[in-house]
Amino acid sequence: MNQMFLMAIQTIKQSIDTNKDFLTNLDGAIGDADHGINMARGFEAVMGKLNAEPDIDLSAGLKKIGMALLSSVGGASGPLYGTAFMRAAIPAAGKTVVDAQLASEMLLAATEGIKERGKAVRGEKTMIDALEPAYEAMKKGIQDGKSLLECLESACSAAKEGVEYTKTIIAKKGRASYLGERSIGHQDPGATSSLLILEALTDFCRKNG
Amino acid sequence: MVGIVVISHSGKVAEGVKAMADQMADKSVRIIACGGIENGELGTDAIKIMEALIRADSGDGVVVLVDLGSAVLSTYTALELLDEKERRLIKIADAPLVEGAVCAAVQASAGFSVDEVAAAAESARSMLKL
Numbered sequence: 001m002n003q004m005f006l007m008a009i010q011t012i013k014q015s016i017d018t019n020k021d022f023l024t025n026l027d028g029a030i031g032d033a034d035h036g037i038n039m040a041r042g043f044e045a046v047m048g049k050l051n052a053e054p055d056i057d058l059s060a061g062l063k064k065i066g067m068a069l070l071s072s073v074g075g076a077s078g079p080l081y082g083t084a085f086m087r088a089a090i091p092a093a094g095k096t097v098v099d100a101q102l103a104s105e106m107l108l109a110a111t112e113g114i115k116e117r118g119k120a121v122r123g124e125k126t127m128i129d130a131l132e133p134a135y136e137a138m139k140k141g142i143q144d145g146k147s148l149l150e151c152l153e154s155a156c157s158a159a160k161e162g163v164e165y166t167k168t169i170i171a172k173k174g175r176a177s178y179l180g181e182r183s184i185g186h187q188d189p190g191a192t193s194s195l196l197i198l199e200a201l202t203d204f205c206r207k208n209g
Numbered sequence: 210m211v212g213i214v215v216i217s218h219s220g221k222v223a224e225g226v227k228a229m230a231d232q233m234a235d236k237s238v239r240i241i242a243c244g245g246i247e248n249g250e251l252g253t254d255a256i257k258i259m260e261a262l263i264r265a266d267s268g269d270g271v272v273v274l275v276d277l278g279s280a281v282l283s284t285y286t287a288l289e290l291l292d293e294k295e296r297r298l299i300k301i302a303d304a305p306l307v308e309g310a311v312c313a314a315v316q317a318s319a320g321f322s323v324d325e326v327a328a329a330a331e332s333a334r335s336m337l338k339l
Contacts, residue, residue, distance in 0.1 A: 070255040070283070071246065071257065073252065074246045074251060075252060079253075079255055082255065083286055117285060118282065
């Protein structure tokens with residue numbers, strides 16, 4: 001389990017590294033051009049902390065990830081993703097196996113954490129536009145009796161649509177909100193990194209059952 | 210005495226504002242600069258802020274001055290990391306950083322409460338310069 005957990009987080013780090021310039025360029029169009037750099041630095045710090053404690057359990061590991069992001073990312077995505085991972089640790093307490101139900105509870109806790117921290121709701125061109133539809137798709141998947149992988153795949157499709165949707169709306173939060181209507185036409189970098197994280201976890205699940 | 214924490218994305222900005230506030234403050238007022246992240250890069254660090262809040266509090270509470278964006282989000286996160294008792298007397302001032310810190314330092318030196326120090330910082334919003 002511990003090795004699997006480390007590998008899953010490593011998959012996220014790889015995706016963030018691969019898409020570092022892409023995220024930074026998206027942020028350059030409507031923000032302060034540092035999202036990819038900040039996220040890559042954040043997950044570098046995360047892997048450093050996790051590798052130092054390879055025997056950590058799932059919940060403690062998630063909390064550690066959150067703390068590492070809080071102190072290394074620097075921009076608003078630090079407290080947002082930091083809060084998300086620390087909140088996801090709560091339903092994971094005492095668990096060693098992640099099934100569809102637990103994954104959906106973790107995603108819900110993470111999404112609620114980001115909403116609370118950022119005082120954001122759907123439709124404001126933020127991470128929430130990817131994460132909330134992803135949770136809803138996952139919940140529906142569970143109701144339909146789908147497997148963890150199928151639920152994650154539905155969540156990714158919904159998050160992808162959410163990212164596309166962010167191109168059509170005005171930014172209401174963060175520096176992008178200074179642009180008003182000029183933010184239309186650009187996809188939100190935060191929603192995009194949320195999609196990348198979900199896709200990385202889905203890929204990991206596909207390859208490792 | 211109410212303590213003051215100055216939070217900026219830049220370590221240099223936070224140190225500079227602290228120096229200006231120190232000049233106006235009684236030596237017993239704890240003013241802590243908290244800026245930047247590891248390696249001296251620009252940003253805010255909720256863990257570092259949490260530690261600064263604890264160091265600034267001598268028992269009478271802390272007023273926090275922030276610059277932009279994530280400074281506020283990181284401070285809220287730092288508050289969540291503290292327990293109920295520790296965060297009870299911590300107030301974020303909705304104020305300009307430099308002027309707010311100087312006003313807060315003056316008010317804190319006179320022994321006012323955390324609410325009064327925060328209000329003094331916020332009064333800096335309407336200070337005319339010309």
